[in-house]
Amino acid sequence: MRYETPGSIESAVALLAQEKGRAYVLAGGTDLLVRLRGGYIEPDLVVDVKRIDSMRKITAEGGGFRIGAAVPAAELGEHPGVRKLWPGVVEAVELIGSKQVQGRATMVGNLCNASPAADSVPAMVAAGAIATIVGPSGKRNLPVEEISTSPGKTTLAKGEIVESILLSARPPHSADAYLRFIPRTEMDIAVVGAGVSITLDDKGVCKAARVALGAVAERVLLVGPAADALIGSKLDAAALDKLAAAASAACRPIDDKRGTKEFRIKVAGVLARRAATIALERARKS
Amino acid sequence: MSQVHVTAKINGDTTEYLCEADETLLDVLRNRLGLTGAKEGCGTGDCGACSVTLDGRLVCSCLVLGAEANGRDVRTIEGMAHGETLHPLQRKFLEHAALQCGICTPGFLVAAKALLDKNPDPTETEIRYWLAGNLCRCTGYDKIVRAVQDAAAEMRKG
Numbered sequence: 001m002r003y004e005t006p007g008s009i010e011s012a013v014a015l016l017a018q019e020k021g022r023a024y025v026l027a028g029g030t031d032l033l034v035r036l037r038g039g040y041i042e043p044d045l046v047v048d049v050k051r052i053d054s055m056r057k058i059t060a061e062g063g064g065f066r067i068g069a070a071v072p073a074a075e076l077g078e079h080p081g082v083r084k085l086w087p088g089v090v091e092a093v094e095l096i097g098s099k100q101v102q103g104r105a106t107m108v109g110n111l112c113n114a115s116p117a118a119d120s121v122p123a124m125v126a127a128g129a130i131a132t133i134v135g136p137s138g139k140r141n142l143p144v145e146e147i148s149t150s151p152g153k154t155t156l157a158k159g160e161i162v163e164s165i166l167l168s169a170r171p172p173h174s175a176d177a178y179l180r181f182i183p184r185t186e187m188d189i190a191v192v193g194a195g196v197s198i199t200l201d202d203k204g205v206c207k208a209a210r211v212a213l214g215a216v217a218e219r220v221l222l223v224g225p226a227a228d229a230l231i232g233s234k235l236d237a238a239a240l241d242k243l244a245a246a247a248s249a250a251c252r253p254i255d256d257k258r259g260t261k262e263f264r265i266k267v268a269g270v271l272a273r274r275a276a277t278i279a280l281e282r283a284r285k286s
Numbered sequence: 287m288s289q290v291h292v293t294a295k296i297n298g299d300t301t302e303y304l305c306e307a308d309e310t311l312l313d314v315l316r317n318r319l320g321l322t323g324a325k326e327g328c329g330t331g332d333c334g335a336c337s338v339t340l341d342g343r344l345v346c347s348c349l350v351l352g353a354e355a356n357g358r359d360v361r362t363i364e365g366m367a368h369g370e371t372l373h374p375l376q377r378k379f380l381e382h383a384a385l386q387c388g389i390c391t392p393g394f395l396v397a398a399k400a401l402l403d404k405n406p407d408p409t410e411t412e413i414r415y416w417l418a419g420n421l422c423r424c425t426g427y428d429k430i431v432r433a434v435q436d437a438a439a440e441m442r443k444g
Contacts, residue, residue, distance in 0.1 A: 029351070
């Protein structure tokens, strides 16, 4: 295995594109090193992107924030601007693993590891986050929900790297929230995760919404009908009932020891409703 | 496989070593540098027995490559006491008998110090959540939490 620490994204892309063997990007390493040490992968090349300055930063952009792919969860959680603008994304990131894991794990790593149960992904999808991808043929932007296709699989081509995530500016009275169900209080993998982002008008009517669910399908789902249930309402009981029903209807989960199919479908509705209620309280104050 | 040459600050001392590209920082500390305080419990980032700080950030050294430490500042349990003088956390762990077999103890101490460096007056809930990534199979966690609270109180008095 070769270990490389390029100083620019262009040289990182070139290393990955030119490698004939198995090449992996190393950001926080909290998934990659487990697979490496467990013998599940045998890389010929590992490209550490943490020496690329632009990928280590959180920068203000157009009223929102651009999060570099090598920014660890702990650093994101310490950023007052991101916490204020996108509290749901930050609370999702802060549910990933332990404090030790959060010292290393990155949001982009969580995205590209392509687990349907990744905590930060439903929150990012609800937030309408955009991934900036750099590859041999240049730069492109892609909504985060179009990155993962199934467990461990992404739409990224050979040599492509997600450089950063853009969390955009928000109109007034906007907020988001993320909730997950696990059988313990900490340090577990989501049985169901739900991210909700809403914008209210001056009268408190919901004018925009996005709802995303994790761990209930082969990838994180953006659930249009669940968002439609909220738009035009004041998130009253009837709208929340419709939201919960639409969220449950979108699920096609696995059935395993951590949660039965029936349980996951039910809980997806419950969590979507609760996350929407939290987002509503936050939006009223923002 | 060619080895990687690394220069890192370890507990304040500039240290040079050669390691394999796929070797973890934990294995480098234990097998090449003789710093055997950090332990391998799980090797997957679940147990926290290998906790160290990397540029001041609490991490599992089993999930860091030795090569990644080049130019970085690594702090381990071996750097916690000043000579013969134990850190207040170490003293309080002894006073409260907050350990039995001791395998998890270096990780708990490094993690608890990282918490108190950031938050000198944590609530019990904050301590328990912060230490959720450190597993102990002997004592239960109560004495550990009491020891951290007691050390924090003493350190706040200065």
